[in-house]
Amino acid sequence: MKVLIIEDDIQLNTTVSDFLRDNGYEVTSLYDGEDGINEIDLIEYNLYIIDINIPNINGLDIVKYIRQKDLFSPIIMITASMELENIKTAFGSGCSEYIKKPFYLEELEIRINNILKKQNEAPIIRISDTINYDTEYEELKIDGEVVKLRKKERRLLTLFLLNINKTVTFEKIENYVWENEIKEQYPLRQLIFDLRKKFNTGENFIFNINGLGYRFETKI
Missing domain, CATH: 3.40.50.2300 (Response regulator)
Known part of the structure; x- marks a missing residue:
């Protein structure tokens, strides 16, 4: 180590x-x-x-x-x-x-x-009865099937799940997810939209906290 x-x-x-x-x-x-x-x-x-x-x-x-x-x-x-x-x-x-x-x-x-x-x-985080996330391998599974995520989607979801039910500020998201890149190349709002689609269960886990950031809320 x-x-x-x-x-x-x-x-x-x-x-x-x-x-x-x-x-x-x-x-x-x-x-x-x-x-x-x-x-x-x-x-x-x-x-x-x-x-x-x-x-x-x-x-x-x-x-x-x-x-x-x-x-x-x-x-x-x-x-x-x-x-x-x-x-x-x-x-x-x-x-x-x-x-x-x-x-x-x-x-x-x-x-x-x-x-x-x-x-x-506890590397495995339960999001709902059918959805799990492995923080070690940054792997999302729905009904046992791995859902393919792009790098920024993985980083964003990992950040959310290490702060479940807490507001994650815009600044913290941009610093971690974009790693000092120019954010305008891929707007945060679009990234949130794309990540929500990956769950494809009809449930919303990601909520906008007006003027502050976003919060990920689990269903269990």
């Missing part, structure tokens, strides 16, 4: 990196937010451990950047304070867990194992 650590405290970075390597992880350690962004553009990681307060680009912005590309890989935020606003922003941006300095290495290990266990528990 590939782990990226971004922490500007050299001693802490080295200690955590060595601990994870000793436990079989493949670790890349960085000390700067800008270097982190460059690394994320080059390599896909399975786990991120990021300090909130790092030079040049802060950890919260890095979390947002990761989630434009990757909805699944766990992100653990390291924080020196318990400021509620930072924690709310971190979870709102897509972090999976946080840990407060100072911490025991065994505590970090427990949090990592807990995240990975949850991640492996």
